């Protein structure tokens with residue numbers, strides 16, 4: 001293992017079988033982190049943890065938790081702290097999207113998108129960051145989106161773009177506050193990644209048109225994103241903070 005102190009990485013939303021979170025859990029485990037998978041879906045969380053533990057020489061724990069619920073987040077973190085070494089990494093990956101156009105977005109839908117993407121990240125970070133700061137080591141990574149930077153245009157609409165942009169502001173402000181404690185806070189902004197998040201609602205013609213416009217001429221793979229998250233989580237990435245890493249195949253160069 002690459003660490004002198006064994007550490008745990010908490011990855012929210014890492015249940016999804018084809019998702020960025022599960023791939024990220026694998027990448028972090030390959031780097032020697034023990035893994036805690038938090039997901040709304042208990043079976044998926046446990047399956048993911050089993051898969052990660054079987055593939056790498058680490059411990060892994062799958063826990064059901066709704067990141068929008070402070071009690072659930074706190075209870076999950078308690079369970080992680082009881083079972084695994086100290087938490088050094090938090091990947092705020094749990095997220096939901098919606099393509100609803102502005103004139104059709106209800107207040108309820110707006111709130112739901114913000115609850116999972118923004119409040120969920122706030123709650124998990126609020127619970128885990130203080131102990132990272134006290135121990136003098138931490139890596140907090142947010143899953144934003146190219147939608148935050150260019151204003152949608154892939155799948156997500158106004159609510160999703162606004163929520164993912166909120167994460168960038170949160171991430172940057174937090175980076176300033178936690179830097180003196182040895183905790184870095186960064187964001188990853190993926191473009192079109194092949195997962196189940198669009199729930200089959202991205203039309204094949206639309207997808208083909210998007211790919212034609214991507215310099216690398218393909219959709220992103222979950223491993224493309226996981227590799228960057230794992231890089232940001234490395235102990236020797238400690239002079240990178242408040243940064244946003246684009247993982248979009250060149251589709252948005254700015």
Ligand code: NAD
Nearest residue numbers: 013016019020039040066067093094095145190193195197
């Ligand atoms: P996914 O739908 O495959 O996985 C999301 C996971 O989050 C699921 O396992 C789901 O159960 C979990 N989840 C949802 N709500 C939750 C809640 N309230 N509490 C706990 N867990 C919850 O999605 P993905 O494509 O792997 O996306 C992962 C992250 O990357 C998201 O934040 C997403 O917005 C972001 N992202 C994805 C893409 C893409 O093209 N796939 C692009 C940019 C950003």
